Amino acid sequence: MRRHPSCLLIPTYLPVAAGLLFFLIGGGSQAALFERNADNLQQEAAAAHAEGKQLAVVLTLPDCPGCLEMEKTVYRDRRTEKLIEGRFRTVRLDLSRSAPIIDTLGRATPVADFAKRLRAVATPSLVFFAGDGSFSYRYTGTLDQAGLRDLADYVVRAKFEEFPFAPRDAARGNLAARQDRALHASPPAGNLPLYPEFALAASDGRERRLADFRGQVVALSVGYTQCPDVCPTTLIELKAAVEGLPPTLRRQVQVLFATVDPDRDGLAMLKEYVAAFSPTSGRPVLGLRGSAEATARLISQLQLVAEKRPSGSAGYTVDHTAGVFLFDANGRLRGLAPFGQSVTALRSDLAHLLAERSGGPAVAPRLVRAN
Structure with a gap:
Protein backbone atom coordinates (compact mmCIF):
# COMPACT_ATOMS: atom_id res chain seq x y z
CA MET A 1 0.00 0.00 0.00
CA ARG A 2 1.06 3.60 -0.41
CA ARG A 3 2.42 5.08 2.75
CA HIS A 4 1.61 8.53 4.03
CA PRO A 5 4.86 9.54 5.71
CA SER A 6 3.63 13.03 6.42
CA CYS A 7 0.61 11.55 8.22
CA LEU A 8 -1.60 14.49 7.43
CA LEU A 9 -5.00 14.34 9.09
CA ILE A 10 -6.55 16.57 6.44
CA PRO A 11 -5.63 17.61 2.93
CA THR A 12 -3.35 20.64 2.84
CA TYR A 13 -6.14 22.58 1.13
CA LEU A 14 -9.80 22.37 1.97
CA PRO A 15 -12.48 24.17 -0.03
CA VAL A 16 -14.18 26.76 2.06
CA ALA A 17 -17.47 24.91 1.72
CA ALA A 18 -16.08 22.22 4.01
CA GLY A 19 -16.66 23.94 7.28
CA LEU A 20 -16.94 26.84 9.65
CA LEU A 21 -16.28 30.54 9.17
CA PHE A 22 -16.89 33.41 11.56
CA PHE A 23 -17.16 37.02 10.59
CA LEU A 24 -17.12 39.34 13.56
CA ILE A 25 -18.22 42.72 12.38
CA GLY A 26 -19.99 45.54 13.95
CA GLY A 27 -23.51 42.97 16.84
CA GLY A 28 -27.95 42.40 18.76
CA SER A 29 -29.21 39.93 21.10
CA GLN A 30 -31.11 36.78 20.27
CA ALA A 31 -32.34 33.61 21.97
CA ALA A 32 -29.37 31.36 21.16
CA LEU A 33 -25.97 31.78 19.57
CA PHE A 34 -25.72 31.46 15.78
CA GLU A 35 -29.16 29.88 15.28
CA ARG A 36 -30.77 32.62 13.18
CA ASN A 37 -30.10 32.47 9.45
CA ALA A 38 -29.30 35.64 7.48
CA ASP A 39 -28.41 36.46 3.89
CA ASN A 40 -27.93 40.24 4.03
CA LEU A 41 -24.88 41.12 6.09
CA GLN A 42 -25.20 44.82 5.37
CA GLN A 43 -28.64 44.94 7.02
CA GLU A 44 -27.41 42.81 9.93
CA ALA A 45 -24.42 45.09 10.47
CA ALA A 46 -26.73 48.12 10.46
CA ALA A 47 -29.01 46.47 13.02
CA ALA A 48 -26.01 45.56 15.16
CA HIS A 49 -24.71 49.14 15.01
CA ALA A 50 -28.11 50.45 16.08
CA GLU A 51 -28.02 48.11 19.10
CA GLY A 52 -24.55 49.27 20.07
CA LYS A 53 -23.08 45.85 19.48
CA GLN A 54 -20.95 44.06 16.91
CA LEU A 55 -22.08 41.46 14.40
CA ALA A 56 -20.91 37.85 14.47
CA VAL A 57 -21.78 35.69 11.47
CA VAL A 58 -21.00 31.98 11.41
CA LEU A 59 -20.73 30.08 8.11
CA THR A 60 -21.16 26.35 8.59
CA LEU A 61 -22.08 22.99 7.07
CA PRO A 62 -23.73 20.03 8.84
CA ASP A 63 -20.83 17.64 8.14
CA CYS A 64 -17.95 19.79 9.41
CA PRO A 65 -16.58 18.05 12.56
CA GLY A 66 -15.21 21.20 14.17
CA CYS A 67 -18.42 23.09 13.39
CA LEU A 68 -20.58 20.36 14.91
CA GLU A 69 -18.47 20.27 18.05
CA MET A 70 -18.72 24.02 18.56
CA GLU A 71 -22.47 23.95 17.94
CA LYS A 72 -22.89 21.25 20.55
CA THR A 73 -20.44 22.30 23.27
CA VAL A 74 -19.64 26.00 22.79
CA TYR A 75 -22.66 27.91 21.51
CA ARG A 76 -24.96 26.27 24.07
CA ASP A 77 -22.72 27.01 27.06
CA ARG A 78 -24.70 29.50 29.20
CA ARG A 79 -21.69 31.52 30.35
CA THR A 80 -20.42 31.86 26.81
CA GLU A 81 -23.88 32.63 25.45
CA LYS A 82 -24.42 35.41 27.97
CA LEU A 83 -21.09 37.07 27.23
CA ILE A 84 -21.43 36.86 23.44
CA GLU A 85 -25.03 38.09 23.43
CA GLY A 86 -23.97 41.11 25.43
CA ARG A 87 -21.51 42.14 22.73
CA PHE A 88 -22.60 40.65 19.41
CA ARG A 89 -25.58 40.11 17.17
CA THR A 90 -25.11 36.53 15.96
CA VAL A 91 -26.41 35.03 12.72
CA ARG A 92 -25.71 31.97 10.58
CA LEU A 93 -24.92 31.47 6.90
CA ASP A 94 -24.85 28.07 5.19
CA LEU A 95 -21.77 27.63 2.98
CA SER A 96 -23.63 25.16 0.77
CA ARG A 97 -26.26 27.68 -0.30
CA SER A 98 -26.35 28.44 -4.01
CA ALA A 99 -28.08 31.81 -3.79
CA PRO A 100 -25.79 34.83 -3.38
CA ILE A 101 -25.62 36.91 -0.21
CA ILE A 102 -25.35 40.64 0.29
CA ASP A 103 -21.93 41.27 1.85
CA THR A 104 -21.11 43.91 4.45
CA LEU A 105 -20.57 46.52 1.72
CA GLY A 106 -23.92 45.83 0.07
CA ARG A 107 -22.63 43.75 -2.85
CA ALA A 108 -24.31 40.57 -4.07
CA THR A 109 -21.76 37.73 -4.02
CA PRO A 110 -21.62 33.92 -3.65
CA VAL A 111 -20.72 32.84 -0.12
CA ALA A 112 -17.63 30.94 -1.29
CA ASP A 113 -16.35 33.95 -3.26
CA PHE A 114 -16.89 36.18 -0.25
CA ALA A 115 -14.79 33.82 1.89
CA LYS A 116 -12.06 33.42 -0.73
CA ARG A 117 -11.77 37.18 -1.08
CA LEU A 118 -10.88 37.23 2.60
CA ARG A 119 -8.48 34.27 2.18
CA ALA A 120 -10.61 32.27 4.60
CA VAL A 121 -10.05 28.96 2.81
CA ALA A 122 -9.26 26.73 5.82
CA THR A 123 -11.82 25.69 8.39
CA PRO A 124 -12.83 26.84 10.89
CA SER A 125 -11.81 30.42 10.06
CA LEU A 126 -12.74 33.49 12.04
CA VAL A 127 -12.54 36.74 10.11
CA PHE A 128 -12.99 40.16 11.64
CA PHE A 129 -14.12 43.47 10.20
CA ALA A 130 -14.05 47.08 11.36
CA GLY A 131 -17.29 48.99 11.80
CA ASP A 132 -17.24 50.16 8.17
CA GLY A 133 -17.02 46.55 6.94
CA SER A 134 -13.29 46.63 6.17
CA PHE A 135 -11.14 43.61 7.03
CA SER A 136 -9.34 43.70 10.39
CA TYR A 137 -8.21 40.22 11.44
CA ARG A 138 -8.52 36.52 10.65
CA TYR A 139 -8.19 33.49 12.93
CA THR A 140 -8.35 29.80 11.93
CA GLY A 141 -9.07 26.95 14.33
CA THR A 142 -11.70 25.23 16.49
CA LEU A 143 -12.30 26.90 19.86
CA ASP A 144 -13.73 25.71 23.15
CA GLN A 145 -15.93 27.86 25.41
CA ALA A 146 -13.05 29.74 27.00
CA GLY A 147 -11.45 30.26 23.60
CA LEU A 148 -14.57 31.87 22.14
CA ARG A 149 -14.97 34.11 25.19
CA ASP A 150 -11.33 35.15 24.91
CA LEU A 151 -11.78 35.84 21.21
CA ALA A 152 -14.82 38.03 21.88
CA ASP A 153 -12.85 40.06 24.39
CA TYR A 154 -9.88 40.25 22.01
CA VAL A 155 -12.05 41.65 19.20
CA VAL A 156 -14.00 44.08 21.36
CA ARG A 157 -10.77 45.51 22.77
CA ALA A 158 -9.14 45.63 19.30
CA LYS A 159 -6.10 43.74 20.58
CA PHE A 160 -5.40 42.53 17.03
CA GLU A 161 -3.64 45.85 16.55
CA GLU A 162 -1.07 44.78 19.17
CA PHE A 163 -0.58 41.01 18.89
CA PRO A 164 -2.11 37.90 17.23
CA PHE A 165 -4.79 35.94 19.04
CA ALA A 166 -3.64 32.74 20.81
CA PRO A 167 -6.35 30.59 22.44
CA ARG A 168 -5.75 29.05 25.82
CA ASP A 169 -6.97 25.75 27.21
CA ALA A 170 -10.15 26.13 29.25
CA ALA A 171 -8.83 24.17 32.20
CA ARG A 172 -5.07 24.69 32.27
CA GLY A 173 -4.52 28.03 30.51
CA ASN A 174 -1.07 28.65 29.11
CA LEU A 175 0.24 25.50 30.79
CA ALA A 176 -1.54 23.44 28.12
CA ALA A 177 0.31 25.22 25.34
Missing part, protein backbone atom coordinates in the same frame (compact mmCIF):
# COMPACT_ATOMS: atom_id res chain seq x y z
CA ARG A 178 3.63 24.46 27.00
CA GLN A 179 2.60 20.85 27.53
CA ASP A 180 1.56 20.41 23.90
CA ARG A 181 4.84 21.89 22.70
CA ALA A 182 6.57 19.24 24.82
CA LEU A 183 4.98 16.46 22.75
CA HIS A 184 6.83 14.97 19.81
CA ALA A 185 3.49 14.35 18.11
CA SER A 186 2.15 16.92 15.66
CA PRO A 187 -0.67 19.09 17.06
CA PRO A 188 -4.15 18.24 15.77
CA ALA A 189 -5.33 20.12 12.71
CA GLY A 190 -7.46 23.15 13.47
CA ASN A 191 -10.65 21.78 11.90
CA LEU A 192 -10.68 18.57 13.95
CA PRO A 193 -13.02 18.23 16.93
CA LEU A 194 -11.27 18.44 20.29
CA TYR A 195 -13.36 15.52 21.58
CA PRO A 196 -14.28 13.23 18.66
CA GLU A 197 -17.33 11.04 19.12
CA PHE A 198 -17.91 7.68 17.47
CA ALA A 199 -19.45 4.37 18.45
CA LEU A 200 -17.89 1.16 17.08
CA ALA A 201 -18.15 -2.52 17.93
CA ALA A 202 -15.04 -3.73 19.75
CA SER A 203 -13.21 -7.04 19.77
CA ASP A 204 -14.12 -7.46 23.46
CA GLY A 205 -17.78 -7.87 22.45
CA ARG A 206 -18.92 -4.40 23.52
CA GLU A 207 -19.79 -1.20 21.71
CA ARG A 208 -17.09 1.32 22.49
CA ARG A 209 -16.86 5.11 22.50
CA LEU A 210 -13.84 7.24 23.32
CA ALA A 211 -15.69 8.38 26.43
CA ASP A 212 -15.44 4.81 27.75
CA PHE A 213 -11.71 5.30 28.24
CA ARG A 214 -11.75 8.54 30.23
CA GLY A 215 -9.07 8.35 32.88
CA GLN A 216 -6.74 6.49 30.53
CA VAL A 217 -4.38 7.74 27.86
CA VAL A 218 -5.57 6.43 24.48
CA ALA A 219 -3.44 5.66 21.42
CA LEU A 220 -5.62 5.09 18.33
CA SER A 221 -4.29 3.66 15.07
CA VAL A 222 -6.40 3.12 11.94
CA GLY A 223 -5.84 0.60 9.18
CA TYR A 224 -6.88 -2.93 8.18
CA THR A 225 -5.77 -6.48 8.92
CA GLN A 226 -4.47 -7.20 5.39
CA CYS A 227 -2.24 -4.13 5.42
CA PRO A 228 1.20 -5.44 4.40
CA ASP A 229 3.49 -3.01 6.20
CA VAL A 230 2.34 0.22 7.83
CA CYS A 231 -0.31 -1.22 10.18
CA PRO A 232 1.73 -4.05 11.73
CA THR A 233 4.76 -1.79 12.01
CA THR A 234 2.71 0.87 13.82
CA LEU A 235 1.23 -1.67 16.23
CA ILE A 236 4.63 -3.24 16.92
CA GLU A 237 6.01 0.20 17.75
CA LEU A 238 3.04 0.97 19.99
CA LYS A 239 3.59 -2.33 21.81
CA ALA A 240 7.24 -1.45 22.38
CA ALA A 241 6.39 2.08 23.50
CA VAL A 242 3.91 0.87 26.13
CA GLU A 243 6.30 -1.83 27.30
CA GLY A 244 8.94 0.88 27.70
CA LEU A 245 6.83 2.45 30.45
CA PRO A 246 7.17 1.35 34.09
CA PRO A 247 4.92 -1.68 34.72
CA THR A 248 2.72 0.37 37.06
CA LEU A 249 1.84 2.76 34.21
CA ARG A 250 1.27 0.33 31.35
CA ARG A 251 -2.35 -0.43 32.25
CA GLN A 252 -3.14 3.28 32.18
CA VAL A 253 -2.70 3.27 28.38
CA GLN A 254 -5.34 1.84 26.03
CA VAL A 255 -4.27 1.04 22.48
CA LEU A 256 -7.08 0.94 19.89
CA PHE A 257 -6.98 -0.25 16.29
CA ALA A 258 -9.93 0.83 14.12
CA THR A 259 -10.41 -0.83 10.76
CA VAL A 260 -11.20 1.20 7.65
CA ASP A 261 -11.99 -2.05 5.80
CA PRO A 262 -15.11 -3.39 7.54
CA ASP A 263 -16.06 -5.48 4.48
CA ARG A 264 -13.16 -7.86 5.15
CA ASP A 265 -12.36 -7.25 8.81
CA GLY A 266 -14.91 -9.00 11.00
CA LEU A 267 -14.69 -8.80 14.79
CA ALA A 268 -13.34 -12.33 15.13
CA MET A 269 -10.54 -11.56 12.68
CA LEU A 270 -9.79 -8.26 14.42
CA LYS A 271 -9.65 -9.96 17.82
CA GLU A 272 -7.10 -12.48 16.59
CA TYR A 273 -5.10 -9.82 14.76
CA VAL A 274 -4.72 -7.31 17.61
CA ALA A 275 -3.95 -10.00 20.20
CA ALA A 276 -0.46 -10.32 18.73
CA PHE A 277 0.28 -6.69 19.60
CA SER A 278 -0.97 -6.50 23.20
CA PRO A 279 1.80 -5.17 25.47
CA THR A 280 3.12 -7.31 28.31
CA SER A 281 1.55 -6.24 31.62
CA GLY A 282 -0.58 -3.73 29.73
CA ARG A 283 -4.17 -3.58 28.60
CA PRO A 284 -5.11 -5.82 25.65
CA VAL A 285 -5.29 -3.95 22.36
CA LEU A 286 -8.90 -3.50 21.27
CA GLY A 287 -9.95 -3.82 17.64
CA LEU A 288 -12.79 -1.55 16.52
CA ARG A 289 -15.17 -2.14 13.61
CA GLY A 290 -18.22 -0.27 12.41
CA SER A 291 -20.80 -0.61 9.68
CA ALA A 292 -20.10 1.14 6.39
CA GLU A 293 -22.01 4.16 7.72
CA ALA A 294 -20.21 4.18 11.08
CA THR A 295 -16.85 3.82 9.35
CA ALA A 296 -17.70 6.75 7.10
CA ARG A 297 -18.51 8.83 10.18
CA LEU A 298 -15.17 7.88 11.74
CA ILE A 299 -13.35 8.88 8.55
CA SER A 300 -15.23 12.19 8.47
CA GLN A 301 -14.68 12.95 12.17
CA LEU A 302 -10.92 12.41 12.01
CA GLN A 303 -10.55 13.64 8.41
CA LEU A 304 -8.87 10.36 7.43
CA VAL A 305 -7.55 9.24 4.08
CA ALA A 306 -9.03 5.81 3.21
CA GLU A 307 -8.95 4.95 -0.51
CA LYS A 308 -9.24 1.50 -2.08
CA ARG A 309 -6.68 0.54 -4.75
CA PRO A 310 -6.96 -2.52 -7.05
CA SER A 311 -4.56 -5.34 -6.27
CA GLY A 312 -3.93 -8.48 -8.33
CA SER A 313 -3.10 -10.62 -5.31
CA ALA A 314 -5.38 -9.19 -2.59
CA GLY A 315 -8.31 -7.87 -4.63
CA TYR A 316 -7.66 -4.41 -3.27
CA THR A 317 -5.51 -2.56 -0.78
CA VAL A 318 -6.47 0.55 1.19
CA ASP A 319 -4.34 3.67 1.21
CA HIS A 320 -4.99 5.23 4.60
CA THR A 321 -3.80 7.79 7.11
CA ALA A 322 -0.80 6.46 8.96
CA GLY A 323 0.24 7.37 12.48
CA VAL A 324 -1.21 7.32 15.98
CA PHE A 325 -3.88 9.65 17.37
CA LEU A 326 -3.05 10.49 20.99
CA PHE A 327 -5.80 11.37 23.50
CA ASP A 328 -5.21 12.52 27.05
CA ALA A 329 -7.01 11.13 30.10
CA ASN A 330 -9.79 13.70 29.64
CA GLY A 331 -10.52 12.37 26.15
CA ARG A 332 -9.09 15.40 24.35
CA LEU A 333 -7.24 14.88 21.07
CA ARG A 334 -3.71 16.13 21.68
CA GLY A 335 -1.76 15.13 18.60
CA LEU A 336 -0.82 12.72 15.85
CA ALA A 337 2.38 10.74 16.16
CA PRO A 338 3.49 10.39 12.53
CA PHE A 339 4.34 7.05 10.97
CA GLY A 340 8.05 6.42 11.38
CA GLN A 341 8.40 8.40 14.60
CA SER A 342 10.82 6.64 16.93
CA VAL A 343 9.60 4.35 19.69
CA THR A 344 11.49 6.54 22.15
CA ALA A 345 9.53 9.64 21.07
CA LEU A 346 6.23 7.76 21.16
CA ARG A 347 6.96 6.37 24.61
CA SER A 348 7.95 9.87 25.78
CA ASP A 349 4.60 11.30 24.60
CA LEU A 350 2.65 8.56 26.38
CA ALA A 351 4.65 9.23 29.54
CA HIS A 352 4.00 12.95 29.22
CA LEU A 353 0.23 12.48 28.95
CA LEU A 354 0.29 10.03 31.86
CA ALA A 355 2.19 12.57 33.99
CA GLU A 356 -0.50 15.17 33.26
CA ARG A 357 -3.09 12.67 34.47
CA SER A 358 -1.33 12.26 37.82
CA GLY A 359 -0.40 15.92 38.09
CA GLY A 360 3.29 15.10 38.42
CA PRO A 361 6.30 15.87 36.25
CA ALA A 362 6.76 14.08 32.95
CA VAL A 363 8.63 10.83 33.46
CA ALA A 364 11.41 9.56 31.26
CA PRO A 365 11.24 5.79 31.75
CA ARG A 366 13.94 3.43 30.65
CA LEU A 367 13.13 1.71 27.38
CA VAL A 368 12.30 -1.92 28.04
CA ARG A 369 12.67 -4.24 25.07
CA ALA A 370 9.51 -5.94 23.89
CA ASN A 371 9.31 -9.72 24.27
